[in-house]
Amino acid sequence: MRRRAPALALLLAVLFPLPVLAHEGRPLAPHDLASAWSLEPGIVLPLLLSGWLYARGVRRLWRAGAGRGIRRWEAGCYAAGWATLALALVSPLHPLGEVLFSAHMVQHELLMAVAAPLLVLGRPLIPFLWAVPIGWRRALGRWAKGGAVRGGWRALTAPFPAWLLHAAALWLWHLPGPYQATLRSDLVHTLQHASFLGTALLFWWTVVHGRE
Secondary structure, eight states, X not given: OTTHHHHHHHHHHHXXXXXXXXXXXOOOOGGGGGGOXXXXXXXXXXXXXXXXXXXXXXXXXXXXXXXXXXXXHHHHHHHHHXXXXXXXXXXXXXXXXXXXXXXXXXXXXXXXXXXXHHHHHTOTHHHHHHHSOHHHHHXXXXXXXXXXXXXXXXHHTSHHHHHHHHHXXXXXXXXXXXXXXXXXXXXXXXXXXXXXXXXXXXXXXXXXXXXX
């Protein structure tokens, strides 16, 4: 009987799995989901600002000619990517991800594998430049054309460095020490999401646009 105990325990674990918690806390009940939106200013304000800048820049571009600079399907991709970011970071999925490991992993995949490529397909740098005053636009253009900035950008968007940075972010945050730190600190958890999204944007930029 003692020999069969481990096998029996394994069988019960497979047949009756328990939810894996990502953070300490109680899983949300279904009736809590509708009111469980996460409206943290550090997330909501940058999200709103990026959407406003893109829309303002596209509107200015299109006033100069239909579809000029940004095609309609590209604008649609950015809108879909922006909505995916909101789903991952603002919707009830975010607080659910605080307590359920499965929801937490879905959140990460939405950031890296859905939102990031859609945002990159929207070519956001062009509308962002057109959204700011013309004086700022010219200054930013001169700065971006500088040798150090241009060389650094071309180095980062080479295939191997872009892949390496994204892979390093994934591996680093899943080591026991850094992962436990994300469970204890909201700030560290935010830094994790920022590094996942930032390196994913760089990786997908290289895939879609190369080193332009």
